[in-house]
Amino acid sequence: MASMDGFGRPLLGLALALSLMAVVPSASGEIRDMEVRSDGRSIIPFDDFGFTRRGGLELNVSGVAFSGGEGDVVLSQLGFFLCTRDAWPRVLLQIHDRNITCALQSDLVRVVSYFDRLDPPPNPSGVDVARSTSFRVAFNLTNSSGQFTLLFANCLPHLRVSMSVRSAMFNLPEPSRRAYLSAGAGALPVIYSVLFFAYASFAAAWAAILFRRQSAVFRIHYFMLAVVVLKALNLLCEAEDKSYIDRTGSAHGWDVLFYIFSFLRGISLFTLIVLIGTGWSFLKPYLQDREKRVIMAVIPLQVVANIAQVAIDESGPYSGDWVTWKQVFLLVDVVCCCAVLVPIVWSIKNLREAARTDGKAAVNLMKLTLFRHYYIVVICYIYFTRVGVYALGNLISYRYLWSSVVAGELATLAFYVFTGYKFRPAAHNPYLAIDDDDEEAAAEALKLDDDAFEL
Known part of the structure; x- marks a missing residue:
């Protein structure tokens, strides 16, 4: 005994x-x-x-x-x-x-x-x-x-x-x-299918916008389209994966495609946030060496995070090192999230310094305010999807597991829509140069909300 x-x-x-x-x-x-x-x-x-x-x-x-x-x-x-x-x-x-x-x-x-x-x-x-x-x-x-x-x-x-x-x-x-799907997860195939059609519609609408406004399209707009398409394909594979598991108990190879598109989508999304944060293609056509180093750091970290995720899913909690793998995955994911915020902070700092010396002070300060907005939204998105969704899944009954999945996916969809709206191709996009006629309006707007978004 x-x-x-x-x-x-x-x-x-x-x-x-x-x-x-x-x-x-x-x-x-x-x-x-x-x-x-x-x-x-x-x-x-x-x-x-x-x-x-x-x-x-x-x-x-x-x-x-x-x-x-x-x-x-x-x-x-x-x-x-x-x-x-x-x-x-x-x-x-x-x-x-x-x-x-x-x-x-x-x-x-x-x-x-x-x-x-x-x-x-x-x-x-x-x-x-x-x-x-x-x-x-x-x-x-x-x-x-x-x-x-x-x-x-x-x-x-x-x-x-x-x-x-x-x-x-x-x-x-x-x-x-x-x-074979747990109670509370039986609705996931339908949920992922609906989300796939939502992202497919988003991708089609974004492609139509790029076609109609070709004169205002930058290279990053095509990259944004690729990110949305990869997300849609990821959801399609996940819907099929869960559907086969529910009926047969096995994914029949759909899990391989799901891992591939999850891998590509994760890397492309973090790369997109870094590129937007540096102002690439909007404020400048090139990346500085330090910004390239951030991208070269984020991509390998995402590779490690995806490998850890696959190892966790394949091994299960019966493996002796399951807890270690889970901790590694969480740590790497947090490091990636922190890394993508660094270029945005650099851009805010550069715009603040330019506002003090450049004659177009109101223009630079308006861009600074808009970068602050994006910085805050990225932080909220990362915090909710990494902490809030998991906390919700831990608090609710097992019968409503699908609700935490829906919350996370809706937050991601909202983040995609917000990013697309703010960076849509437009002749007078506020992230781009502001005309001289808009200088006075920009200065007036800053008086109202510059203090509200101090870091």
């Missing part, structure tokens, strides 16, 4: 893993194949899923092998169980108070299967190549709506476990149909 000391450190790591799973909304639930190799953790989290009134779990465990341990392997001290996030802190409290010595003994969890049903039973020192130690279990949940996490408990000190695990969790909206 495992003592409290044996559970302490692994359970602390599990608590962190589950907290990150709660902070980062996910539409998990597809069929997963996972490999555990010589793992000595007391608790291994696998996947979480939101069940409606009727659902089920199919679990296929094979290639079980043990190493280490003290004495005989008591198979009833090993097993899989389901636990809600609300109940897990109370399970930890039961172990802390020594009311129980193993999570499998808690009345707050639902035991899926003990290892005593292994066929044939494994040898303590390992499994022969000629033998296949495995078992299958089908676990039905009726009138048990809630968000459950599938976990594995190893209540034997120093015992290390190796196994291959294939899990499939699903809801049963109809007796003959399985829905």
Whole structure:
């Protein structure tokens, strides 16, 4: 029997893993194949899923092998169980108070299967190549709506476990149909499809504007069109990805296209913000060396962030380094967001200095005010999509997971529309040179709002 000391450190790591799973909304639930190799953790989290009134779990465990341990392997001290996030802190409290010595003994969890049903039973020192130690279990949940996490408990000190695990969790909206998307994520295919048509319409409208106003079009306007098109294609692939997962439990290759377009869209969006922040193509036709260095720093960071995202999605929380990858991804994403703000600050500083020496003071100050507006909008966009959306996903019920996705996507769409409106091709775009006749009007406008946007 495992003592409290044996559970302490692994359970602390599990608590962190589950907290990150709660902070980062996910539409998990597809069929997963996972490999555990010589793992000595007391608790291994696998996947979480939101069940409606009727659902089920199919679990296929094979290639079980043990190493280490003290004495005989008591198979009833090993097993899989389901636990809600609300109940897990109370399970930890039961172990802390020594009311129980193993999570499998808690009345707050639902035991899926003990290892005593292994066929044939494994040898303590390992499994022969000629033998296949495995078992299958089908676990039905009726009138048990809630968000459950599938976990594995190893209540034997120093015992290390190796196994291959294939899990499939699903809801049963109809007796003959399985829905592999978690409750609250079932609406995502429709939501992403609607957003795809919204961005496709936006791209078509932007292309029409560029065609009609060719005399006022700059190179950055075409780059903005490319960013919108990549975002639309990303949403299309995500809609198909989620639709296939919901019906079959597998993405059937749509996840590869989704990763590709997510990668391109992320790099292009951050590059666009840097280019706009430097005033490239609007205020000047070239980039300074320091601005080029920012772009060369942002792009590799985005590459790292996308690789980390793929690694996180593919490994899942059962991986021993899952928490580390999640922290790396969050850190790199924050660094990218901070980096894109630097060129905007430089442009504001340069315009402020020019306003003191240039005869066109009101013109430069008007541009300065407009860059302040954009700076504030970028900060709000980054803060809401990186912090606000995740906080919303953590606060709302699992049944309304789609609402946090909608909030983030609508904020992104609003940011795209705002950027397009402010930087649209126009003869008298306020980000470009202001005519002499507008000098007096610009000076008058600055008297009203210059103080309101001091950094």
